[in-house]
Amino acid sequence: MNQQGTLSQQVEAYHNWKKELIRQIGRYRLWLQDNNLFSDDVSTRIRHGLELLIEDELTIAFVGEYSRGKTELINALFFSEYGQRMLPSQAGRTTMCPTELFFDRSANQNYLLLLPIETRNGDLSLQQLRKQPERWVKHELDERDPEIMREVLAEVARVKSVPPEEARKLGFDEDMLEHDRNNPGNVLVPAWRNAQISIRHPLFERGLRILDTPGLNALGSEPELTISMLPRAHAVIFVLSADTGVTASDMTIWKEHIDTQHADHRAGRFAVLNKIDVLWDDLQGERHTNEAIERVRGYTADHLGMRQHDVIPVSAKQGLVARVRKDSDLFDRSNIGQLEQLIIQRILMHKEQLITQSLINDLLGMLQNSQAAMQYRLESLEEELQACAGVTMDKAALGRLAERAQKDYDFYYKKLITLRSSRRLMDSQGELLKKLVSEDRFEAHAERVRNSMSKSWTTAGMNRAMDQFFELLESDLTNLLSEGHLAEKMVGAIYRRYNEDNRARHLEPIPLRAGRHVIAIRELRKKARRFRISPKNLLTEQSVLVRRFFNVMVGEARTLHARVRHDVERWPSEALLPIMQYSMEQKQLLEHQIRRLRDMVRNDKDSRTERLRLTNTISDLRKQLELADAMQRQIRKPAPTLIQQKVVNISGAV
Structure with missing residues (x-):
């Protein structure tokens, strides 16, 4: 049995694919510089692409009611190499606060950060508190001593005894809290509001982030978790228990926090039916066991309204034991491998598709522009070589070439003047767009609603004030959409005029895509409505x-x-980048060509010397185009999961 597992291998392959893309972007930058095609605009565009790749992360949220084995599943997937349970995982409630697992690549160190539960009484959100390290309790984690590290991580599960009224102030529903047997009348609440674990793990180093969530009570008491953290996860793995099936509280979590319209989860929502080992029946045999598991699986899929193959039956406990003991038969029976395959085939593939759509297509467009400019240079040089084919240079032919090059140069020079004028127009249009969504405007809306809420004496008044805030934001973004459409029409007209000339390469404008932001704010407004009518908030x-x-x-x-x-x-500066880049590249190439042709006409160099020089230049240029072709092939290389799928399909066909 492979201890690292195919998940580690595939994430490593994904990371290497991104590294290769970064390398190719670097090669492209150098190639542009070597061929005098580099500009500030192109540099900015390349930098944005690099940032996208370097900062890319994949977040998977593990969600479920308490005692479903979420943390045990995380232990089995990511920490088996330590030979023990690194995260606290035993019977009862263990994950008491939202826990994020990742590796802090900027700090390059292992640590545990804990945010005291008392911060809920303050005015700062989790997002704001993340920027205040002094509010967190920090513990170092020494990966060389797993036992000590496990003891430190156990702090995540610590609870504290408080009176019920204090629990209510902290946002908890006391009816869903455990009573403190040692302090009658008190209840137990999590000691921490949030835990962040930076740990050097191959997958976390490659940008994987895990969000381990507590049960229903804690989910409901930390609105930021359900409003922003969970919906922004790329994928959600909903953990259920095979011995209980889908309970009422499971369905509440599913309906209220996962299967919602506003959630992102573009890489998918999946259910894990954990603890299938309780269904293992050695007396009645494997067939009986499999039938029992399939029945529960089908029942679960029906209840959640999802496809049965998106419900993965596993035994996290047996999977962890199998990996620690290197027992391949037990590992296969635990079915952890199938869950890893799902993460590979569905979640990683989605991330690869996002990178392809948002970066690779743009990069290929830039490279093809540059290749077109270089191809034009090659054709011009070959025409010059023709003029030097005789014993003496055909200066008349060279003169005609120089004249044509000058006309082309004038064409692109005028185009650039027009485009710079258009860009100034775009900048002024951009200022108008920026005013609609300025930070000052947002804060003015926020202050207005704060005053309205503070002065309101009724629930209805509070609700009106809250809804008014989102009404103002939606109005701003609707205006942005309207003005953005006008700006996009203007950009479209600029491109159409540019593309009308047959000397210009047909290029497409970069859209603003403001509509997605309007949709996002409308979805947030729906969340706000649910927030307003929440019984907990109505009584607050x-x-x-x-x-x-x-x-x-x-x-x-x-x-x-x-x-x-x-x-x-x-957007205003990027909208015209494709035609700006192409025009600038053509202008720069033509400048060199005109200078060279005029020099050839003026000087009495023999045609043999010029032929040799031109032949060498053409040869070098062809090599440069071959380099560009090689870069294009590398950039077009399919992502790892796509390659794997092709291999599977081929082997399946055989």
Whole structure:
């Protein structure tokens, strides 16, 4: 049995694929510089692509009611090499607070950060508190001593005894909390609000992030978890227990926090039916066991309204034991391998597709522009070589070539002047767009709603104020969409005029895509409506409700607004980049050609010397085009999971 497992291998392959893309982008940058085709605009575009690859992460959220084995599953998938359970996982409630697992590549160290539960009484959201390291309790993690590391990580599960009224202030439903047997009248609450574990693990080093969530009570008491953290996960693995099936609280989590319209989860939502070892029946045999598992699997799929093959039966406990003991038969029976395959084939593949859509297509477009410019240079040089084919140079032919090159140069020079004028127009249009989504405008809306909520004496008034905030934001983004359409029409007209001339390569404009932000704010407004009608919030004291609304809903809106601003600030300068790049490259090439042709006409060099020089230049240019072709082939190389699928399909066909 492969201890690292195919998941590690495939994430490594995914990482290497990204590394190769980064290398090819670096090669392209050098290639542009070597061929005098580099510009600030192209540099900016390349830098954005590199940032996308370097900062790329994949977040998988493990969600489920307590005692379903979420943490045990994480132990089995990621920590078996330590030979023990690294994360606290035993009977009862263990994951008491949302726990994020990753590797901090900037700090390059292992650590455990814990945020005290008392921070819920403050005015700061989790997102804001992440920027205040002094508010967190930090523990170093020494990977050389797994036993000590396990003891430190056990702190994540620590609880504290508090009176019920304090638990209510912290946002908990006391009816769903355990009573403290040692302190009658008190209840047990998590000691920590959030845990962040940076641990050097091959998968985490490659950008994988895991979100381990607590049960229903904790999910409901940390709105930021359900409003932003869970919906932003690329994929959700919903963990159920084979011995209980789908319970009422399981369905509540599924309906209220996972199977919602506003969630991202573009890589998928999957159910894991854990603890199938309770169905193993050695007396009645394997067939009886498999039939029992399939029955529970079908029942689970029906209840959740999902396809049966998206429900994976596993035994996390036996999978962990199998990996520690290197027992391949037990590992196969635990079915952990099938879950790993699902993560590979569905979740990783989705990330690869995103990179292909958002980066590779753009990069290929840039490279093809550059190749077209270089091809034009090659054709011009071959014409010059023709003019030098005789014993003496055909200066008349060279003169005609110089004249044509000058006309082409004038064409692109004028195009660039027009484009720079268009860019100034775009910049002024961009300023208008920026004003619609400026940070000051957002904060003014937030302050307005804060005042309205603080002055309101009724629930209806509070609700109106909260809804008004999103109404203002939606209005701004709708105006942005409208103005953005006008700006896109203007850009489209610029491209059409540019493409009308047969000397120009047909190029497509980069769209603003403001519509997705309008959809996002509307979805957030729906979440806000659910937030308003939540019984917990309806019964909450006014000042606490205002704070909670700002921490959660306004905080999430602020994050969304920042993304909108980022897009709006970039788009005006990027919209014309393809034609700017192509025109600049052509102009630079033509400058060199005109200078060279005029030099050839003026100087009395013999045609043999010029032929030799041109032949060498053409040879070098062809090598440069071959390099560009090689880069294009490398960039077009299928992503690892796609290659694997092709192999599987071929082997299946045989």
